[in-house]
Amino acid sequence: MNVLRRFLERRASPSGAGDHYDPYYAALGAAGASSGVMVNPDTAESISAVYAAIAAISESxxxxxxxxxxxxxxxxxKARQHPLYRLLHDAPNGYQTALELREQMQRHILLRGNAYAEIVRGGNGQPQALLPLHPDRVTILRNQVGNLLYDVTDESGRVRRLLADEVLHLRYHTDDGIVGRSPIQVARDTVGLALAERTHGSKMFEQGTKLSGVIEAPPGLSKEQNTQIRESWAAGQEGVNNHGKTPVLPQGAQYKPVSMTLEDAEWIEARRLSVEEVARLFRVPPVLIGDLREANYSNAVELGRYFVTHTLRRHLVAWExxxxxVLINDxxxxxxxxxxxxxxxxxxLTRAQFYERGINDRWMLRSEVRRLENLPAIEGIDDEEAAQRPIE
Structure with missing residues (x-):
């Protein structure tokens, strides 16, 4: 693309209001779940199961x-001399490692549905650096000729425009092919229920690990006296530090619980179900996010393969x-x-049997086995005569 065309495209106005795509975080944060709690990437990540699922995928x-x-x-x-090799394998910019950048962008994909990195190119058009952009600061537009533009807002409020070939944009579960959606956005009520259950349990401990009840006061007390009795009860019984203390009520007053206990409400079982639902949203085996009820030694390897095939594969192909x-010029x-x-x-044992079968069937070399196992090379190990000699 020549300089004049790039200048005109950068200055082009959006074709219409329908082609202006705001960051999804603002819309998500403005709406609450049916459980009555606010659900956004920050509150959702505070759930341990959500955090564990995102960590399992992004770290991998x-x-x-x-x-x-x-x-x-x-x-x-391997093209180790290619300019992109260093960015993807070692350091994409002056302040991050390759692992940190890819993990950060994968977290953005799972939490916000989109991940962006600005591509800094040299005079020869080859990428020289990748700079991550926070999805909340990126707005997507479409110009008159149908090309995408990316408006990036910095901390001072200044907006600069990037062209499509200046941005690595990864999407997740998009409806329109332009803006992605995260599992948190799609299943807001499921995440909201998990948040509500956690808040419910926290309040139980905050209020002395007991559910609420009513104090039946004797007749004839004024409104102020009833208020004093309620506040006196709260001061002496609420909080974990007051758990187990013996309450003393005014003469004639009686305390009557009106709520179910945690066991009656099956709160613990509901919390376990929330873990399973979060695992289902992110397509992660529950064992990888700390739910070990269905795990055992015999299925551990298969669960790992399931994770690679059914969870990671989609994300890895999207990256590739x-x-x-946008980054490979040839x-x-x-x-x-x-x-x-x-x-x-x-x-x-499984690896040894796999390698043995490959060598015996002649579709794998002994040198390849040593390389896969990170063992030093042995000269002549692939020769038929040398293969018959024991390795010292």
Whole structure:
């Protein structure tokens, strides 16, 4: 794109009100769930199950190797000299590691449905840095020719406009193909119920681990006397530190509970159900977010494979396709891909049987096995004669 065209596109006005896409966080934060609590990314993340699910996905995505490959006549090879290799493998900018940037952007995807990174290019058009942008500060517009524009608001309120090829934009569960939606936005009532249950339990301990009741006062007391009795009861009984103290009521007054106990309300079971529902929203096996009721030694490996196949795969492919689309200038020769082998390796016995089958069937070399196991290379190990000799 020449300089004049880029200038005109940057100055172009949105085509209409219908093509102005505000950050979703503002709309989400303005609405409460049917449970009566406010649900937004900050309150939702305060739920331990939500935090654990987001951490399990974002930490896995951020820590997996993401390499640049060059296509060759015989297959492929790592393109360590490609400018993008350093950004994705080591440091994308002057203040973050590659893991920190990818983990941060993956958290934005799960919490807000969108993740943005500004692409800083050199004079040759190759990317030199990736700068994360907070989704709450980004507004998407569409110009007259249908191209997307990104207005970024900084802390001082100044707005600057970025073109589509200057932004790495990753979306999640989008309806219009432009703005993504997070599980928190889609299932606001489910998250709101978990928040309400947690608040309910907190209030029980704040008020002395007892549910509320009524004090039946003797007839003839004034409104002020009734108020004094209620305040005296609250001061002496509310709070964990007052739990177990013996109350003393005025003569003729009686205390009568009017609410169900925690056991009657099955509060604990409801909390467990909330964990399962959060796991379902983020498609994470419950065992990975601390629910060990269905976990055992025999299914641990299978749960890990399920996590890679049904949870991580969608996010990994989104990263790869997004980067290949806007950051790779020569897609016919170069592309990026994650290495998920470490998450699928299984236990030692399973790996040994897998390698043995590959070597015996001649679709894997001994040198490849050592490389996958991070063992030093042995010269001549793939020779038929050397393969018969014991390794010292």
């Amino acid at each position: 995505v951020g820590s997996l190797p993401l390499d640049v490959y060059r296509r060759t006549d015989t297959g492929r090879e 396709q997004g980067i290949n689309r 897609p016919a020769r170069f592309y990026v891909e994650h290495n998920v082998e470490a998450l699928l390796r299984g236990d030692s």
